[in-house]
């Protein structure tokens with residue numbers, strides 16, 4: 001059985017507030033989302049998987065870069081808010097919202113996995129086991145990005161740094177880029193070694209891997 005924070009822990013948070021982390025309002029979150037989106041190495045992705053989507057702020061951004069997005073959360077109330085947020089204009093096209101947990105099997109055919117503030121709700125053995133089971137099913141060249149708060153939260157099984165470290169040690173994942181400040185760590189990983197953005201878009205002079213100086 002997976003060791004993780006209980007669903008009722010999050011249900012209680014959403015019962016107390018519709019957006020417990022103020023994801024739609026805080027400058028901290030808007031900036032973190034902008035960094036996360038800017039780090040993605042491709043202009044477009046076929047199918048993104050975003051477990052722990054909460055009220056859908058990042059889901060909405062992903063929907064503009066991805067043909068399809070499968071976004072999940074354990075909290076039904078959060079998914080209802082996400083549904084409302086995405087139901088304007090054409091933003092819902094291609095987005096599937098599901099109530100499920102990160103440790104259940106991931107959707108097939110995914111070329112982008114976004115673990116944003118969700119990995120540390122599992123304990124270390126469980127997170128390792130999920131990544132070891134699911135990452136080998138991702139296609140070669142797929143992207144996984146992991147963004148996590150670095151300050152300790154007593155209730156959470158892991159810190160953001162511990163979470164990132166577990167992701168980084170997943171067999172088959174290669175670190176492509178890393179952003180770090182006092183608050184957040186964001187690791188960008190590829191499944192297998194992949195060309196740099198400049199090399200893959202054929203910018204003259206870009207070699208892969210970069211030549212040593």
Ligand SMILES: C[S@@+](CC[C@H](N)C(=O)[O-])C[C@H]1O[C@@H](n2cnc3c(N)ncnc32)[C@H](O)[C@@H]1O
Pocket residue numbers: 004005010021023051052053054055058072073074075078100101102103116117118121
């Ligand atoms: C801090 S919010 C993160 C929202 C969004 N990913 C972001 O970065 O802004 C964490 C969300 O993860 C959900 N969550 C917690 N444990 C989960 C799990 N095991 N599987 C999927 N979602 C989970 C919570 O219900 C909550 O909505």
